[in-house]
Amino acid sequence: MKAIVSIPTYNEAKNIEALVRQILKLPVDIGVVVVDDNSPDGTGKIIDRLHLEFPDRVYHLHRDNKAGFAAAHKAGLKYALKNTDAKYILTMDADFSHNPKYIPEMLVKMEEYDLIIGSRYVKGGGTKNWGIGRNLLSRGANMYARVILGFCAMDCTGGFRCYRREVVEYLDVEQLYSRGYGYGIETLFKCQRKGYKIGEIPIIFVDREYGKSKLSKAIAVESFFLVLKLGFRGEK
Numbered sequence: 001m002k003a004i005v006s007i008p009t010y011n012e013a014k015n016i017e018a019l020v021r022q023i024l025k026l027p028v029d030i031g032v033v034v035v036d037d038n039s040p041d042g043t044g045k046i047i048d049r050l051h052l053e054f055p056d057r058v059y060h061l062h063r064d065n066k067a068g069f070a071a072a073h074k075a076g077l078k079y080a081l082k083n084t085d086a087k088y089i090l091t092m093d094a095d096f097s098h099n100p101k102y103i104p105e106m107l108v109k110m111e112e113y114d115l116i117i118g119s120r121y122v123k124g125g126g127t128k129n130w131g132i133g134r135n136l137l138s139r140g141a142n143m144y145a146r147v148i149l150g151f152c153a154m155d156c157t158g159g160f161r162c163y164r165r166e167v168v169e170y171l172d173v174e175q176l177y178s179r180g181y182g183y184g185i186e187t188l189f190k191c192q193r194k195g196y197k198i199g200e201i202p203i204i205f206v207d208r209e210y211g212k213s214k215l216s217k218a219i220a221v222e223s224f225f226l227v228l229k230l231g232f233r234g235e236k
């Protein structure tokens, strides 16, 4: 398998099947690992059914309790390393904010880069259906992280990414501090420090249509302090 996508889900029954089918239809050798935290809406059952239909391309990593977005991604990345030989490992959300149509372009770019970010903040990228508050929060968080940590990438919080396998091995996800959305910042920080080649392609990020957002104030606050911690401590 050339590429595998790690997708965390919590109550994504209305999105996950259509998303997985769209990914599998792409003209690339690609599979998915869906990390579900025992969603009460039955998302896990849908993934089980998809696994039966595509046993070599859809994996279900079932976890008993809701443990957060970052923990789910960490588990998905570890699973991808252990159980597949994929050269490229992607991460994306289940709610169609990240459109799978961008994946082939990301994979082409991977011939030149170690990490490609689907970016809202490069020319041609953007957000759709976001209110002013959400836009300001995201742009502010990005600017803040870029100034304090010296990121070159324009979208350092975005979770639509494609990593070269070796980069995920290097990240050693068990060793990361963050549990919430700071996870995207922390992984990028580690990659930039190591000197990995990081590129961006423009994406239009579309706000979710179905299901509920899990972004909370606690997560925003955690990310704020994480940036300071990374900035002051430097490398672990």
Ligand SMILES: Nc1nc2c(ncn2[C@@H]2O[C@H](COP(=O)(O)OP(=O)(O)OP(=O)(O)O)[C@@H](O)[C@H]2O)c(=O)[nH]1
Pocket: 007, 008, 009, 010, 011, 012, 035, 036, 037, 066, 067, 068, 069, 072, 092, 093, 094, 095, 097, 207, 208, 212, 213, 214, 215
């Ligand atoms: N396994 C697992 N997945 C989660 C958890 N929390 C969120 N997710 C998934 O992580 C992805 C991102 O979460 P969202 O709720 O979309 O967060 P967001 O994109 O910041 O918020 P919106 O823009 O409002 O959608 C989605 O695919 C969620 O289903 C969790 O605790 N466990």
Ligand SMILES: [Mg+2]
Pocket: 093, 095, 097, 208
């Ligand atoms: Mg979302």
